[in-house]
Amino acid sequence: MKKRSLLFPLLVIITGFIFVARLFFLQIVHHDSNEISLSGSAIKRIYTYPERGFVYDRNGKLLVANEQTYDVKVIPNEVKAFDTIEFCSLLKIDKKYLITKLDRARNYSPWLPSVFLSQLSKEDYAYLQEKIHKYKGFSIQRKSLRKYPHKSAANILGYINEVNEYLAKKNPYYEQGELVGTQGIEKEYEDILRGTKGVSYKLRNRLNKVIGPYKEGIYDTLPQPGEDISLTIDLDLQAYGELLMSNKRGGIVAIEPNTGEILALVTAPSYDPNLMVGRERSKNSVMLFNDSINKPMLDRGLQAAYAPGSPFKLVEGLIGLQENVITPNTGFYCHHGYRYGNKATNFMGCHCGITGRAIDLRLGIAKSCNSYFSNVYKLLLEKYDTSQESLTHWAEHLRSFGLGDFLGYDLPIGTKGFIPSADYYDKVYPRKTWRYTTTISNAIGQGEIVTTPIQLANMIAAIANRGYYFTPHVLKKINGNPIDIEKFTTKKQTTIDAKNFEPVIEGMFDVYQNGTAKHVQIKDIDICGKTGTVQNYIRKNGVKYELADHSIFVAFAPKDNPKIALAIFVENGGFGSTIAAPIASLMIEKYLKGTSTSLKWWEDRIINTSLEAEYKKQLSIQLLEKSQN
Structure with a gap:
């Protein structure tokens, strides 16, 4: 009987303890942990x-700067x-647009805000702001759009896009209609540039x-504003390279x-980055x-991937020296x-x-002799017991560049x-003979070898450094502080000894002498x-259509203590000496002297040279094939 009389008070005490513990968790632990339940509709995030x-x-x-705009x-x-x-x-839209956008917003989420109309002008915003209270469920959100003071470097800068439904579901940081870096440095350094959203919670x-x-x-x-960044790009040099590549196709990497x-980092043709901003962005993008x-x-x-052509002879010579199949003499x-094999x-x-x-x-090197480098390639491919082993050593040297x-x-x-x-060759030739x-053809940079302009520019930088290079990059400073990123500050050594670079560099110097x-000195x-x-x-269809050759040039300067290394590709530009070489000299003088006056005649000639006729010829061949098929 006594035990039964104690049971009820004990149950009361236990129940009370549970309630106190729960209240402590809700009022103290849960409160201090800064966790907010946002899954329901009781709280509105702004x-x-x-x-x-x-x-x-x-x-x-x-x-790149910013300008204010407004979204409904x-x-x-x-x-x-x-x-x-x-x-x-008020919004200068039709009823069909209104219905379509409302349906799309409802499909995204009935309770979450999404963009109905983006990028109002200041005038439209001022007029709408006075009347927005009449339209329940609609609001105006201020945001910044990108503004480009110059028409250069669109391929480097990239652009920003509105977050779509897929990304909004994939990344909880974003909501549909927000802006996110989509290409170029806007995408690569999105986390640095975007800043942090401010938020207020309403009950x-x-x-x-x-x-x-x-x-x-x-x-x-x-809100915390994004951090400013400085790029390694020289705007004047970039714009000058784009001018020289007018009415041409190709790339320049310095x-x-x-x-x-x-x-x-020049690409041609390019576009005005301002085309990817504003109400006309969607139409321009298409x-x-x-x-x-x-x-x-x-x-x-x-x-763009091209056969490197004769610039490849530089590394061919370096490999020959390193493998001791040749000496400089x-x-x-x-x-x-060069005659090879048994067939005439x-x-x-x-x-x-x-x-x-x-x-x-x-x-x-100075005279770009095909016979010389074909002989070097023969010695390299016959140095080891089998062609497979010899080519493996050859390829390892190349990859080190x-x-x-x-x-x-970045x-x-x-x-x-x-x-x-x-x-690769064992698969192409199953009998392995x-x-x-x-x-x-590999000996002279054709055959199966394919490179990009930035790879060739990096190869020349490694030659200029006598055997090493740093990973190419475009980020220089964050909020005025120089970057200290190990990936970009660590030397990458090639497999070629420093002593072997001098005879190759002397040959490159003779190219200009x-x-x-x-x-174009x-x-x-x-x-x-x-x-x-x-x-x-x-x-096409078994028929070989000859087109104008691609013009290529690689260079660095000065010879001692080099400040710039570059590669130029001009599609269908003809001989490397006719277009690509003058462009290299003009770019080098522009960077080192701040002006380009020594080759004024060449500058005018290059700027006014258009290769559109050659590109139309190429297009007509492609269209002919389509019509025949």
Whole structure:
């Protein structure tokens, strides 16, 4: 009986303890943990969007700024009956647009806000603000849009897009209609540039009317603006390169060898970055992306893949020296070309013009002798027991220069290029009987080898540094503080000993002194370079259509303590000495002297040279094939 009399008080005590513990959790633990249940409709979140960080070039010139704009947002379940005619008139839309956007917003979420109409002008905003209270469920949200003071570097800067439903569900930070970096540095450094949204929490009653701040606003936060960044790009050099590439297709990549900083990343044709901002953005975007002829959204400096041509002979010579199959003084004869194999048709022509005497490495580079480097390739492919083993060593040397793979630069697009491996040729030739005669085109940078302009520029930077390079990159400072990112400050060594670079560099110097670029020397600047001309044709339905060759040039300057290394590709530009070489000299003088006056005649000629006729010819061949099919 006594035990029963104690049971009831014990139950009361236990129950009381449970209630106290629960209240302690709700009032103290849960409160202090800063956790807010936002899954229901009792709390309304109102975001305040920060300004994105500004973007500057290496010299402090403003590349990207902000300007204020206004979005009309809607929460479908809060919309009440309203005068649609007046509303459409205020926003300058039709009723079909109104219905479509409301349906889309409802499908996204009946309770969450989404963008109904973006980017109101200041005038429209001022007029609408006075009447927005009449339209329940609609509100006006201020935000910043990008503004571009210059028409250059669109491919580097990228653009921002409105967050779509897919991204909003994938990443809880974003809501549909917000802005997010979509390409270029806007995408790569989104977390730095975007800042942090401010948010205020409002409490609603059972009728969904806001009745005040949630918990007196203790969880509300202010927006934190994005951080400013400075790029490694020299705006003046970038704009000058774009001018020189007018009415042409191709790319220019310039790198500072001792840092890996990208000084210019030119693609042609390009576009005005302001086209990707404002109410006309959607229409302009469709136009740019659907331009399958000019492809302005293709960054040819990073994405276009070409055979490297004669600039590849530089690394061919370096590998020959490293593998001890040649010395700087090893000589080979050229009889207007190189004959290989047993067939009479196995002949690679050469235009070096040197006969009757042996050609050494330095002269072979200066005169771009095909015979010389074909002989080097033969020795390399026959050094080890099998062609497979020999080519594996050859390919390893090439990959140490960053060829055949992504370089790790800080832009979100690119192409790997291709350096053929022994496994590749074993698959092409299953009997595995291939040898140097099968792959001899590799000797002069054609065959199966594919590179991008940035890879060739990086290769030249490694040569300028006598054996190492830094990962190319475009980020220089964050909020005025120089970056200290290990990925960009660590030397990457090639497999070539430093001593082997000197004879190759002397040969590149001779290219300007008495070789294929002597006509575009710059007074007081010692430039080392190499021309390239890559055969170009289209084979359609068994018919081979010859097109103008691609014009290529690589260079660095000055010869000692180099400040700039660059690669130029001009599609269908002809000989490397006719267009690409003058562009290289003009770019080098522009960067090192701040002006380009030594080659004024060449400058005018290059700017006024249009290759549109050649591109139309290429297009007509492609259209002919479509009509035949």
